[in-house]
Amino acid sequence: MLRIYYKKNTRLAKETDVELLREIPMESLVWVDLQNPTVEEKVTIETYFDIKYSSEEESQEIESSSRFSEMDNEIIINSNFLSVRQHGFDYSPVSIILEKGILFTYRDDDLKTFGESVKKIKANPTLYVNGFQILSTILETCIDQDADLIENIAKVISELNKSLKATSEKVDEEDLLKISSLQNDNMMLRENIIDKQRMISALMKSSTFPQEYMGVLRIMIKDISSLLEHNKFAFERLEYLQDTFMGLINIEQNRIIKIFTVATVAFMPPTLIASIYGMNFKLMPELDWQYGYALAILFMFVSSFGTLIYFKKKKWL
Incomplete structure (x- = not known):
């Protein structure tokens, strides 16, 4: 699927037909978004704009040089966005290119972050005149969603804590598996937050990214620091719950052993x-x-x- 956002009069318009791309003036283009595109769509965009999207393997590399690079007024970013699945979280690689004020994104999944960003853009289409603003909005939305995910994990932890008080006599194996799953989700969430922190820090050092948007990036860095603290607190609560559950299991096992010991002695x-x-x-x-x-x-x-x-x-x- 191809989405082309461009300036039309004083508003932002959208086009989905790749054949109409050449009819849009280059200076009007703001954002070209490829979501699970056809080979023809991808080749057309790369050829027309003389760019090269990163492969899935390159997007998943952990080296700093593979995650962020800058050359000749072009910024190339490879990042993993969180995708919420039924079984938990999963990583979805996204290739991002900023060139001459135009944002190019390539992804396979229908990510909620991009959907919410589009809603914000549609709500105030006159505010978005270049790809730098679009990328800032995507990052802001990602941080907001990470905050929501941390709040959801905190609610689940509170419910587990209540169930622990209510059923202190009986410890279920399912509760321990749930804690383990939450720990894994929390770890992936932390990795996602740190990945965005590295991306924003690199953008703040960039000579291509306009200085007028640096204030927004600094606010994002502060928000991320706050999220990391909440994430750390969630880890500590999960460790406390896990230790408590394990303690209850040991008490129950000791009680059973005690009964057998007394029966044997009797x-x-x-x-x-x-x-x-x-x-x-x-x-x-x-x-x-x-x-x-x-x-x-x-x-x-x-x-x-x-x-x-x-x-x-x-x-x-």
Whole structure:
């Protein structure tokens, strides 16, 4: 899918037909967005504007030189945006090029960040006259969405904490798996925030990015620092919950072991009595007792219950 945003009179217009690209004046172009495009659309854009989008492998590289580069009034950025899936978060690589005030983006997924950015642009189309403003809006939207995701994780952590208080007697394996999943989501969210921090820091050092937008970038850096603090706090809460759940599991296991230990000790005296009278020696006077069998059974019960009563008085039960 191809979306071409350009200035028309005093407003921002959109075109989706690649055949009409040549009819739009170059100085009017603001943003060319490719989302899971056809080969023809990608080749046409690269040929017409003499640019080269990064491959998926290049977009996923972690080296600074692969993530951000600048040359001849051209800025090339490779970044991973978070895509919210049913099972959690996933990375979606995005290739970004800024050349002569025009923003070029290439992505495969329908990212919420871009959708929300388009809504902001449509709400005030006269404010956007170049690709620098569009990129700033995309980054602002990304930071806002990261903040929303951190808030959602905080709500889930609070719900887990409440369930811990409500069901302190029983710890479910599903709760531990949920904590592990939240830790993974929180880690991916932190990596995404740090990636945007590196991108904005690089833009602030850029000689191509206009100075008039540096104030907005500085505000974004402050917002990101605040998000990282909240993200760190979420990690600490998750570690606390995990330690608490593990402690409850250990207590439950100790309780089970205690029951088996008490049962074993309680049956030791009866076992001893049964062992003594189970010996096959000729000279055992008790063999001739009329009530020997009944007395042996009585001794077994008395010794067993006596042991349990002793444990009870010692508060070991």
